[in-house]
Amino acid sequence: MTGRFWPRLVRSAGDVRASHVPSDDRAERFRRVMLPHMDAAYMLARYLTRDPDAAEDVVQEAFLRAYRSFDGWRGDAPKAWLLAIVRNCFLTSVADAANRAPMGDVDGWTEDLPPELIEPRSPESLLGEKREAAMLRATIEQLPEPFREALVLRELEELSYRDIATITGVPIGTVMSRLARARQMLAELLLPDQPREAQA
Numbered sequence: 451m452t453g454r455f456w457p458r459l460v461r462s463a464g465d466v467r468a469s470h471v472p473s474d475d476r477a478e479r480f481r482r483v484m485l486p487h488m489d490a491a492y493m494l495a496r497y498l499t500r501d502p503d504a505a506e507d508v509v510q511e512a513f514l515r516a517y518r519s520f521d522g523w524r525g526d527a528p529k530a531w532l533l534a535i536v537r538n539c540f541l542t543s544v545a546d547a548a549n550r551a552p553m554g555d556v557d558g559w560t561e562d563l564p565p566e567l568i569e570p571r572s573p574e575s576l577l578g579e580k581r582e583a584a585m586l587r588a589t590i591e592q593l594p595e596p597f598r599e600a601l602v603l604r605e606l607e608e609l610s611y612r613d614i615a616t617i618t619g620v621p622i623g624t625v626m627s628r629l630a631r632a633r634q635m636l637a638e639l640l641l642p643d644q645p646r647e648a649q650a
Contacts, residue, residue: 476520476521477517479520480516480517480520483528484513484516484517484520484528484532487528487529487532487533488509488513490529490532490533490607491509491512491513491532491533491536492505492506492509493602493606493607494533494536494537494599494602494603494607495508495509495512495536495539495540497590497591497598497599497602497606498536498537498540498595498598498599498602499540499543500591504543507543508536508539508540508543509536509539511539511542511543512532512535512536512538512539515535515538515539516531516532516535519535527613527616529607529609529613530609530613530616530617533603533607533609533617534616534617537599537617537618586640589636589639589640590602590636592639593632593635593636593639596618596628597628597631597632597635598632599618600614600618600625600628600629600632601629601632601633601636603617603618604625604629611625611626
């Protein structure tokens with residue numbers, strides 16, 4: 451999965467290995483366990499920051515923190531553990547740069563689609579799909595942060611409610627409530643003219 455990733459992040463992971471490990475296999479174990487989740491880390495950071503460059507910075511910082519804390523990792527749910535660090539790095543970056551405006555730029559986002567989803571199609575079909583992907587991404591980015599975060603973790607990263615609760619630090623009931631509200635808001639944004647069913 452990391453073959454199509456961002457070169458400077460992969461290079462940074464290699465630098466960590468070279469400069470911090472004397473002779474044991476700690477760095478190799480870290481690479482084996484954590485690097486497969488680099489795409490998931492970037493996707494979460496990208497949705498949270500709404501800026502590809504800021505997302506790379508967040509993921510790079512998250513991987514450095516994860517490496518420094520790797521000895522304290524208990525060995526369970528590596529993806530959830532890493533994404534919790536990504537989220538914390540994002541919150542730290544927001545606190546450190548409170549005056550930074552969200553970019554909301556969706557140009558180039560469709561380049562991050564998995565290769566297995568890319569098949570030979572007509573130029574018109576490709577253009578239509580890119581527009582749809584960009585529109586969906588831009589729509590998700592309109593959701594308030596806690597709802598956007600819950601939706602990405604559940605629907606895109608396919609994490610369990612329990613893992614999402616661990617990452618976000620809220621009860622499972624709150625996760626479920628946020629997801630229900632996020633789906634409702636997303637539907638309202640995507641289909642504004644559709645009548646809503648009356649609540650029972």
